[in-house]
Amino acid sequence: MSQKQLFELNNVNKSFTKGKEEITIFNGLNMSIKEGEFLAIMGPSGSGKTTLLNLLGGVDRPTAGDILFRGSPINNLSEGQLSKWRAEHIGFIFQFYNLMPMLNAARNVELPLLLKKLSRSQRRNSVDTALKLVGLEARAGHQPSELSGGQQQRVAIARAIVSDPTFLLCDEPTGDLDRATAVEILEILQLLNREFGKTIVMVTHDPAAAEYASRCLHLDKGEFIEKDLAA
Amino acid sequence: MGSLISQIQAVVAMNLRSLPQRIWMSLATLFAVAIVVAVLLAFLSMANGFQQTVKNTGSESLAVILRAGSQAELNSVITRDQVNLLSEAPGIVRGDKGPKVSAELYVTVDGIKRSSQTEVNLPLRGISESGISLREGFTIIEGRMFEPGKNEIVVGSSVLREFSGFELGNSLRFGKTTWTVVGVFEAGASVFASELWTDVRTLQSQFNRGSSAQVIRVALQQPGDIGAITEYIDKEPRLNMDVKTEAEYYQEQAKAMSDMIFFLGWPLAIAMALGALAGALNTMYNSVAQRAVEIATLRAIGFRGVSAFLGTLVESLVLAFIGGLLGTLAAFLLFDGISASTLGGSFTQIVFSFELSSDAFVQGITLAMIIGLVGGFFPALKASRVPVMVAFSVDP
Amino acid sequence: MTDTYLVLKNLTRNKLRLVLNCFAILIAFLLFGALGSLQHAFTAGIELSADNRLIVVNKINFTQPLPIAYVNKVRAIDGISKVTHANWFGAYYQDARRPMVGLAVDGDSYLDIYDNILLSDGGREAWLKERQGVIVGERMAHMHGWKVGDRIPISSNIFSQADGSTVWDMVISDIFRDKEPSADTNFLLFHYKYFIETQTFGKDWVGWMILTTEDSSLNERVAKAIDTNFANSSTETDTSTEKAFNRSFLEQVGSIGLIITSVIFAAFFTILLIVGNSMALSIRERTREIAVLKTIGFAAPRIFGMVLAESISLALIGGLLGLGVAVMLINGASSNPQLQSMLPNLIVPPSILIQALGYMLALGLITGIFPALRAMRLNTIDALNRG
Numbered sequence A: 001m002s003q004k005q006l007f008e009l010n011n012v013n014k015s016f017t018k019g020k021e022e023i024t025i026f027n028g029l030n031m032s033i034k035e036g037e038f039l040a041i042m043g044p045s046g047s048g049k050t051t052l053l054n055l056l057g058g059v060d061r062p063t064a065g066d067i068l069f070r071g072s073p074i075n076n077l078s079e080g081q082l083s084k085w086r087a088e089h090i091g092f093i094f095q096f097y098n099l100m101p102m103l104n105a106a107r108n109v110e111l112p113l114l115l116k117k118l119s120r121s122q123r124r125n126s127v128d129t130a131l132k133l134v135g136l137e138a139r140a141g142h143q144p145s146e147l148s149g150g151q152q153q154r155v156a157i158a159r160a161i162v163s164d165p166t167f168l169l170c171d172e173p174t175g176d177l178d179r180a181t182a183v184e185i186l187e188i189l190q191l192l193n194r195e196f197g198k199t200i201v202m203v204t205h206d207p208a209a210a211e212y213a214s215r216c217l218h219l220d221k222g223e224f225i226e227k228d229l230a231a
Numbered sequence B: 001m002g003s004l005i006s007q008i009q010a011v012v013a014m015n016l017r018s019l020p021q022r023i024w025m026s027l028a029t030l031f032a033v034a035i036v037v038a039v040l041l042a043f044l045s046m047a048n049g050f051q052q053t054v055k056n057t058g059s060e061s062l063a064v065i066l067r068a069g070s071q072a073e074l075n076s077v078i079t080r081d082q083v084n085l086l087s088e089a090p091g092i093v094r095g096d097k098g099p100k101v102s103a104e105l106y107v108t109v110d111g112i113k114r115s116s117q118t119e120v121n122l123p124l125r126g127i128s129e130s131g132i133s134l135r136e137g138f139t140i141i142e143g144r145m146f147e148p149g150k151n152e153i154v155v156g157s158s159v160l161r162e163f164s165g166f167e168l169g170n171s172l173r174f175g176k177t178t179w180t181v182v183g184v185f186e187a188g189a190s191v192f193a194s195e196l197w198t199d200v201r202t203l204q205s206q207f208n209r210g211s212s213a214q215v216i217r218v219a220l221q222q223p224g225d226i227g228a229i230t231e232y233i234d235k236e237p238r239l240n241m242d243v244k245t246e247a248e249y250y251q252e253q254a255k256a257m258s259d260m261i262f263f264l265g266w267p268l269a270i271a272m273a274l275g276a277l278a279g280a281l282n283t284m285y286n287s288v289a290q291r292a293v294e295i296a297t298l299r300a301i302g303f304r305g306v307s308a309f310l311g312t313l314v315e316s317l318v319l320a321f322i323g324g325l326l327g328t329l330a331a332f333l334l335f336d337g338i339s340a341s342t343l344g345g346s347f348t349q350i351v352f353s354f355e356l357s358s359d360a361f362v363q364g365i366t367l368a369m370i371i372g373l374v375g376g377f378f379p380a381l382k383a384s385r386v387p388v389m390v391a392f393s394v395d396p
Numbered sequence C: 001m002t003d004t005y006l007v008l009k010n011l012t013r014n015k016l017r018l019v020l021n022c023f024a025i026l027i028a029f030l031l032f033g034a035l036g037s038l039q040h041a042f043t044a045g046i047e048l049s050a051d052n053r054l055i056v057v058n059k060i061n062f063t064q065p066l067p068i069a070y071v072n073k074v075r076a077i078d079g080i081s082k083v084t085h086a087n088w089f090g091a092y093y094q095d096a097r098r099p100m101v102g103l104a105v106d107g108d109s110y111l112d113i114y115d116n117i118l119l120s121d122g123g124r125e126a127w128l129k130e131r132q133g134v135i136v137g138e139r140m141a142h143m144h145g146w147k148v149g150d151r152i153p154i155s156s157n158i159f160s161q162a163d164g165s166t167v168w169d170m171v172i173s174d175i176f177r178d179k180e181p182s183a184d185t186n187f188l189l190f191h192y193k194y195f196i197e198t199q200t201f202g203k204d205w206v207g208w209m210i211l212t213t214e215d216s217s218l219n220e221r222v223a224k225a226i227d228t229n230f231a232n233s234s235t236e237t238d239t240s241t242e243k244a245f246n247r248s249f250l251e252q253v254g255s256i257g258l259i260i261t262s263v264i265f266a267a268f269f270t271i272l273l274i275v276g277n278s279m280a281l282s283i284r285e286r287t288r289e290i291a292v293l294k295t296i297g298f299a300a301p302r303i304f305g306m307v308l309a310e311s312i313s314l315a316l317i318g319g320l321l322g323l324g325v326a327v328m329l330i331n332g333a334s335s336n337p338q339l340q341s342m343l344p345n346l347i348v349p350p351s352i353l354i355q356a357l358g359y360m361l362a363l364g365l366i367t368g369i370f371p372a373l374r375a376m377r378l379n380t381i382d383a384l385n386r387g
């Protein structure tokens, strides 16, 4: 596994204006994420975990400072460029799965492929592969409402990896699941990290979930307390 | 848990208080209903105004006699001899000056309609003193009566309102002759108010009509009874005439136009009401969907399905009712009293005013309430059947 | 799967709402199609009249007569190529309550000017030879089941003969069509000579004159020349183009155009309110999904396009259905003989179809633009955090 830097955050500031009040979340945050890492981020509610994921995912922009992706800044890309960049490099996994209710599992997985120039059969292959990887090939034709929470989250993971992104951003992916189901999901993530070399950044509340990561950062009041879990 | 009544009261109040959450959908329905009602009332007040004007014209105690088959005063021709023969007919009121008979001439002249600035047909009626005495409610409200033998005209008050050029003192040219407007008359919101009147003999000579007339009006001894005259005409080979009471004559004249307004207005209003109904159903189904958890929670703690049903139905009815009132108000402000004119049976203009009757008001509100009832009923049924389980299923 | 599939899935996800919205739009376009056709039927006659035809009527009013001598006097005026005249007969067949259009005309010159009237071979000669001859429009003949050679009694609700009779015996010399298939042929023409010699209302007058100018650019000059020529005479004239005459005649009935336009406007406004709000609600309900699409990498303009495509599809589905119903309705109504005689030109004209398509697109755009903008500008962070 290569040990090159995937992300580098230099002196990142982030604040929100709520009415007249200004809330500062990060003040001079520095961090780096290596390619191939499985990074867990923990911390109390409101500490800025989701905000950090949003910054990494190019969904939000820092108030000041630079975010470098493979050495080049992403914070000055236009909205359109960011959309393209996200489509190419990132797979998102959300706490509440966020599947399209009117599409069946296979079509939900196929969604990101609409952003690529692929033939119909190429798309079908990718979808099949992704669904097989999460063990849901038998449920391809089911609507989300016909699937359990764990199954929905597996469809969401298949959707996140179908276009073979560089890294995955997961915001409390097991937050809504029971222990056994959570383990299934975490094992899939670990597999994706170990066997397919996907860099993963996962926000979680659950120390047991963090165990699956190779490194864990504790976010508190916008600062990191590092804890290496690399096995 | 109180009685059913207090349950229903509580749910209805809750529904109405949560209306602001659905403000845009609710307003859309409300306005849709208002527009539908306003359109209906526009047509109804038009039909009503037109009919009122015509009804005010026709008297049951007068008969209108025209040449057979001519249908309208404009077409008919009646000779002096025929007039004399008719004066002998039974069933006609006879006063000190002989039988109450009015031979009238009816010619068409041009006027300019104010609203469109286009030329329209106006009736110029030649009439005698006895003819005027037959018209109850005829009064000169400005200037004076025309003098027989002079080119003088009195104009109906509606003519002044709708058409330009007929102001008191104005000169009018018809062909080579010049006429002066010497008075304005009122004839009780009738068709006559849309006419120009002058002395019958003067009109006969100026329009080269010799001694012929076009229509005869007679006062009936027995209001509504034209039997005696009809019999007399049938027996007299020199007379080939149609007799009707004046009321009947004007009803027939107005029928085509009233029918058209009616047959156009109601289908249009119903079609639009169906559109608004679709909107109401949309809004109310949405309301039920939004309140599903709330409804289920109430059911869980013991409220009955019927309270959810009525809560939804009342919400819909309230929206429709406000919409109906708004539409009525709009119709009242926009249409009531506005003056319009159209072609009557004699090919001349009849001026009338849009008149919103209390009947129309009831019909408008009824239409609104039907939209509210149907638009609320099916969603209400759905509301009463929301499974209690919904209260426990959390949807992100 | 394509974007089209996504749009379709979004459109049909709430079937009830789709049906209700489609129905509301259907109503709007049904009204548009039906009322538009009605208005077209009222005004079609105007549009068909030739540009260089003028009508000369008595200045007092067009129901007042003109001296027959005027025909030759007018013929002498510069810029005029042909002149003819006509009298309104007040015709009816058996039932006085059902009047029909019948004119007494000078056959030869009338057919010269109205060259849109097509007679069969030899029909013109046959008619001109027959003193009691009448030519009947195809539609009128069809309605009464008349054939060439039939003797028909035509009554007048205005005129009578010396013996007091109001019925004229006529023989059908020919049945005519119009060059323009959609034009009205629900009228009859018979000879002025037969009319004027038998009726009792004087011998030397006509109802009105029709003339053609050498070129339509001369219309105004010719009209003025005619009216000044007869100014201050015992019978003054009022000359206007046939188009203007027909239009002002129609105006007499009332502002039909204004009424129809107002109703259509009210209907569209209502449907705009209903569908616009429903569309906005649909998009609001989908806030989260749209945020996910954007996060995944769907660009804002693409999302904008998808929402707009949805609202336009909705307008097109409802609109085309409504237009279809309108076409069926109008076709059904126009085959009713009574309506046909009142509104001979009752069809759904192509211009209405094209306009309707335009309005469908407009409706789709207006109802979709705000939700689409909202979707495009949607802040994904806010939308997702709210879950």
Ligand SMILES: Nc1ncnc2c1ncn2[C@@H]1O[C@H](COP(=O)(O)OP(=O)(O)O)[C@@H](O)[C@H]1O
Binding pocket: A016, A017, A018, A023, A025, A043, A044, A045, A046, A047, A048, A049, A050, A051, A052, C381, C382, C385
């Ligand atoms: N769009 C926003 N506008 C204003 N404040 C925000 C916004 N997003 C997040 N915040 C605030 O920033 C802080 C961190 O939020 P978040 O990153 O969601 O925390 P976490 O995910 O760690 O619970 C919170 O106090 C939150 O209220």
Ligand SMILES: [Mg+2]
Binding pocket: A049, A050, A051
């Ligand atoms: Mg969070």
